[in-house]
Amino acid sequence: MAEQVRDTGDSRLTERGRATRQRILRAADDMMRVRGVALTTLDDVRAASGTSKSQLYRHYPDKDALVRDVVALRAAEMLERQQQQLRRLNSFRGLERWRDALIERNALHNGAYGCPLGSLAGELADQDEEARQAIARHFATWEGLLAAGLARMRESGILVHNADTGKLATGLMAAVQGGYLLAQTARDVAPMKIAIDMAIAHVKRYAAAAGEQTGGE
Missing domain, CATH: 1.10.357.10 (Tetracycline Repressor, domain 2)
Known part of the structure; x- marks a missing residue:
């Protein structure tokens, strides 16, 4: 029914990669629910999700992609x-x-x-x-x-x-x-x-x- 969460154009993600992406997304959702979008930064999401900068930017090169x-x-x-x-x-x-x-x-x-x-x-x-x-x-x-x-x-x-x-x-x-x-x-x-x-x-x-x-x- 709802639009599917996008695959960022990479269908070659491993199971581990998909799990990392889901962890980033869930951390962002939780933080944006409490703090709002404007006060949630990519660095906040990276820290909350326990991911490195390279992992984060591989899945979400900018905040707009993550917000969507x-x-x-x-x-x-x-x-x-x-x-x-x-x-x-x-x-x-x-x-x-x-x-x-x-x-x-x-x-x-x-x-x-x-x-x-x-x-x-x-x-x-x-x-x-x-x-x-x-x-x-x-x-x-x-x-x-x-x-x-x-x-x-x-x-x-x-x-x-x-x-x-x-x-x-x-x-x-x-x-x-x-x-x-x-x-x-x-x-x-x-x-x-x-x-x-x-x-x-x-x-x-x-x-x-x-x-x-x-x-x-």
Whole structure:
């Protein structure tokens, strides 16, 4: 689903070489999550990953290449979780379970660090056009999963036939991202839950007259 982390053009990497590259990437991801992209240097990553300069620069000749692979890594992990949670979404209860999963995961750090993708967007959108476009594609994929679930709800008669599932999905995504930001600054996930609950309440305004069907995801 998400873009694969790039192979830096070298398909001849040994198993050891791939392990070194993965160690560098994981160290960079961890540091950028806590410090941010701007305050994470290649020397920091080299020290944290226990690699030499020659090893680091073989895999990542500059910071931009490393940052773009961090974007791809985070997107792959987040979209895999979203795919698992949303692929069978077809009810309001399913939306609430999806909300619960987001809130519970973000509560592990009391809302610190924000959305793994959104935090990168905040730093990179005006600095790195290639990264901005990649993040935009990943957000579109996530939003598409929501829209597909809402479309299933419409097709099964849970939502009215003229509900604009694309716009409703955009509203849910905006609530999620805004909620992440509020939770990050408050160090409390309560604002995030309120934001998503209000977005789900708006979706419920499009419930068909017969009400929600039982069951579903």
